[in-house]
Structure formats: structure tokens, C-alpha cells
Amino acid sequence: MELDVSMTTSIAPAADLPVLTGPTEITRCAGVGTAVSDTSYSQPELLEILGIEDPRIRSVFLNSAIDRRFLTLPPDGPDGVRVSEPQGDLLDKHKKIAVDMGCRALEACLKSAGATLSDLRHLCCVTSTGFLTPGLSALIIRELGADPHCSRSDIVGMGCNAGLNALNVVAGWSAAHPGELGVVLCSEACSAAYALDGTMRTAVVNSLFGDGAAALALVSGEERVPGxxxxxxxxxxxxxxxxxxxxxxxxxxxxxxxxxxxxxxxxxxxxxxxxxxxxxxxxxxxxxxxxxxxxxxxxxxxxxxxxxxxxxxxxxxxxxxxxxxxxxxxxxxxxxxxxxxxxxxxxxxxxxxxxxxxxxxxxxxxxxxxxx
Missing domain, CATH: 3.40.47.10 (Thiolase/Chalcone synthase)
Structure with a gap:
């Protein structure tokens, strides 16, 4: 694997700070990549599209400190009103969007790391917005044509904290496999976890979450890696x-x-x-x-x-x-x-x-x- 070392620098560490040392197998961040779904909306646009008139719910949307979000909204019903999709349709949406975003984020991450798909040795996928068996890791490996010998893990249902749980797992894997590339991939199709029922419970969720995927490449035993x-x-x-x-x-x-x-x-x-x-x-x-x-x-x-x-x-x-x-x-x-x-x-x-x-x-x- 040839990692990009163009950012390598020899500037000394900041003065007066402890220097924490470790074995050469300590894990480094080698690259990062992100992706989102196809369409974005401002909060006022969403209020209009979803026909939300309740002033309390409108206030939740408009005071969220959010300008735009990427979402895949349900289609119009017979009366032109967007309605909640049944759970089966949402699971299909999760699979489609999470795989698509995940593939693009992984490719961007590998490019950032100066690596190629053939360098990938472990893929850990994280999601909480749908359930799949086999998991995202298997689906993405198939979709991209990655080496079927690539080891993999899936972290499902742990929620917003799970990216660091995955980083912990892959950092340990990386330390045990010096020089080999592992990737943490979080792919969250939040559009596949929405309910449109007019209640304040769902309004808080609907005002907040958006679709996105992000990947982080990790490698140990490579001191030249700038991350x-x-x-x-x-x-x-x-x-x-x-x-x-x-x-x-x-x-x-x-x-x-x-x-x-x-x-x-x-x-x-x-x-x-x-x-x-x-x-x-x-x-x-x-x-x-x-x-x-x-x-x-x-x-x-x-x-x-x-x-x-x-x-x-x-x-x-x-x-x-x-x-x-x-x-x-x-x-x-x-x-x-x-x-x-x-x-x-x-x-x-x-x-x-x-x-x-x-x-x-x-x-x-x-x-x-x-x-x-």
C-alpha cells in the first residue's frame, strides 16, 4: 500500500506538553471521506413540503440552528400530501441509500489516504437507521467489487455514539495487523427512520436528523502517515x-x-x-x-x-x-x-x-x- 505522505512535516511538538509515546504499532488516521444523499432542503422548505402548521412544531424546526439537511422524502400521496411509509418500504430505502452513500464515502476515504480498494483489509460498518442481514459491510464489498477475503464487522443499533465504538474496534484490529488498512464506515440513512404523524415526539426527530456517510482509514506501523x-x-x-x-x-x-x-x-x-x-x-x-x-x-x-x-x-x-x-x-x-x-x-x-x-x-x- 502506498499512502500519501505529502503532508508529512518535521515541526517539533508544542512546547511544555507531555509527549505520549507508544509502540510502532500505534494506530494512525490515514484518510477521511464523506458523502450525502441526493437532495437537500432548508428547514422552511421542509415545513412547507410537509404542510406543518402547528406553531410549536414550526418553532422546533426554525430554532434548530440547522440551515439545510440532505433527505429522501416519501413520495406524494393521492392528495399531494407526504405520508409515512410502511416499515418495509423504509427498510428498502435504508438499504439503497446507506449502500450508495457508504460506497461513495469509502471511495473518497481511500483516495484521501492515497490507497486503493485492493488495499482494504478490514471494513467495519456502522448504522442505526435500518436492519440488514447480511450487513452493510457485505453489501458494500459486493457493490464495489472489493476483495472477498476482506475481514469485516458490523455495528448496528448503538446510535449516534457508535462511530467511536467502531473506531475503538478498528484501532485494535489495526494494531494487531501492522501495515494493513482498516476502515470505519458510518452510513446513516436517517430518511429511512422518519415517521410523519404530527406529534411532538416525531417532530423533534424530523427537525434534526439528515442523511450522511463518513469513512475513516486507519493503519499502524506506518510512521510516515500524516494523520x-x-x-x-x-x-x-x-x-x-x-x-x-x-x-x-x-x-x-x-x-x-x-x-x-x-x-x-x-x-x-x-x-x-x-x-x-x-x-x-x-x-x-x-x-x-x-x-x-x-x-x-x-x-x-x-x-x-x-x-x-x-x-x-x-x-x-x-x-x-x-x-x-x-x-x-x-x-x-x-x-x-x-x-x-x-x-x-x-x-x-x-x-x-x-x-x-x-x-x-x-x-x-x-x-x-x-x-x-
Missing amino acids: PRVLKFASYIITDALDAMRYDWDRGQDRFSFFLDPQIPYVVGAHAEIVVESLLSGTGLRRSDISHWLVHSGGKKVIDAVVVNLRLSRHDVRHTTGVLRDYGNLSSGSFLFSYERLAEEEAARPGDYGVLMTMGPGSSIETALIQW
Whole structure:
């Protein structure tokens, strides 16, 4: 495998920061790629298309800090009104959109890493917006004509935090297979998880999520790779809030439906400091030593709660809020859209530390410590 090393630099690490060392097999991020579905809508456009007149629901859409989202809406009914699709149609939609976006994100990721499809040795696919057996990994390998010997794993149903759960898995695989390329691929067809029933429960979900896929290439034993090293993970599950975020069967609509408790932002914010302290424990690092924060674009109130509780600046979460503005909540892949923007910005310097943070059902918070 020939990885692109055009960004390699020899600038010294930032002064006065601990230098965390590890074996040559430590995993590095080698490339990133993203993709979205075909059509996008502004929030006012969606209110008009869906015929939403309830002022409370309109307020949820218009005060979401979201400008546009990529979605595949249901077709018009006989009366010209969009209606909820039956669960079978939604599963078909999930398969079509998630495979399409996933293939494009994976190809973009490999190009970013200076690699080709023949270099791929492990593919870990993440999704929470539909159920497939065989999973996305098998379908994407077939669709792209990848090596059928490529090992694979699928993480299904863990929610918005699952991208970091997958990164943990593939980082371990990568460390055990030096020089071989592994990829985390999050493909979330949120259009396949919507219900149109006029209730506030579904309105909150319908105002927030969008379609998107993101892939991150990982490799160990390649010191020339310019991306950051993956140093450590820390998790925290808030067992008292297991039902606060869930995707379960709605008997009234005879289909699956999301539920988000209004208190979620405050629950997540109140526990963010606990998991970050655990992540930094034993490293000699303080929160003030972290130069880059890539937080899940969970929603305006969630981001605000994390900012307040971790005493971050608006600049710290500029990519998080920018992704929310331009795409909405992309579920498990949101933090990788932010990582891509940081990489394109070229703001990270050798020696800089970063924290990745995702939040999801459980309620759970996942974090990772990285260093350029």
C-alpha cells in the first residue's frame, strides 16, 4: 500500500506538553471521506413540503440552528400530501441509500489516504437507521467489487455514539495487523427512520436528523502517515437514562420510531466532564492542553450543554456547529464530518492533542484522545 505522505512535516511538538509515546504499532488516521444523499432542503422548505402548521412544531424546526439537511422524502400521496411509509418500504430505502452513500464515502476515504480498494483489509460498518442481514459491510464489498477475503464487522443499533465504538474496534484490529488498512464506515440513512404523524415526539426527530456517510482509514506501523495517532479511549454509560434516547416499536404506527427525551442535553452535559477526566487521567494532560475538540453534532442544546460544562469556546466547536448547520445531526458519522473539516483547515500542528466525543443511547458518551 502506498499512502500519501505529502503532508508529512518535521515541526517539533508544542512546547511544555507531555509527549505520549507508544509502540510502532500505534494506530494512525490515514484518510477521511464523506458523502450525502441526493437532495437537500432548508428547514422552511421542509415545513412547507410537509404542510406543518402547528406553531410549536414550526418553532422546533426554525430554532434548530440547522440551515439545510440532505433527505429522501416519501413520495406524494393521492392528495399531494407526504405520508409515512410502511416499515418495509423504509427498510428498502435504508438499504439503497446507506449502500450508495457508504460506497461513495469509502471511495473518497481511500483516495484521501492515497490507497486503493485492493488495499482494504478490514471494513467495519456502522448504522442505526435500518436492519440488514447480511450487513452493510457485505453489501458494500459486493457493490464495489472489493476483495472477498476482506475481514469485516458490523455495528448496528448503538446510535449516534457508535462511530467511536467502531473506531475503538478498528484501532485494535489495526494494531494487531501492522501495515494493513482498516476502515470505519458510518452510513446513516436517517430518511429511512422518519415517521410523519404530527406529534411532538416525531417532530423533534424530523427537525434534526439528515442523511450522511463518513469513512475513516486507519493503519499502524506506518510512521510516515500524516494523520493523528489514536492514543486512548474512555466511555461512560449513564444507566439512569437508558430510556432517554431510544429507537423502538411504535404499535400505533406499526413501525419503528425514535424517541428523544427533552432532558437529554442536560443529562449529557452534566456527565461530559466525568468521561473527559477519565480520558485524560494518567496522561499528564489538562483540558486546557487540548487544542482540538471534535464533538458530535447532536443538536444545538446538546452542543451548548457540552460547551458550558467543559468550559469550551465557540471556536473549539466551530466544526461541530458548522456540520449541524449544513447537514443536521448525521448520527454516528457526524464527528467524522467535523474531522474532515479540521483536516481541510490544516489548523492542527504536530504535537497537538485532540478529543473526539460522541453521545448516544444508553445514555452514553464515548471519547478518544488523538495526537498529531
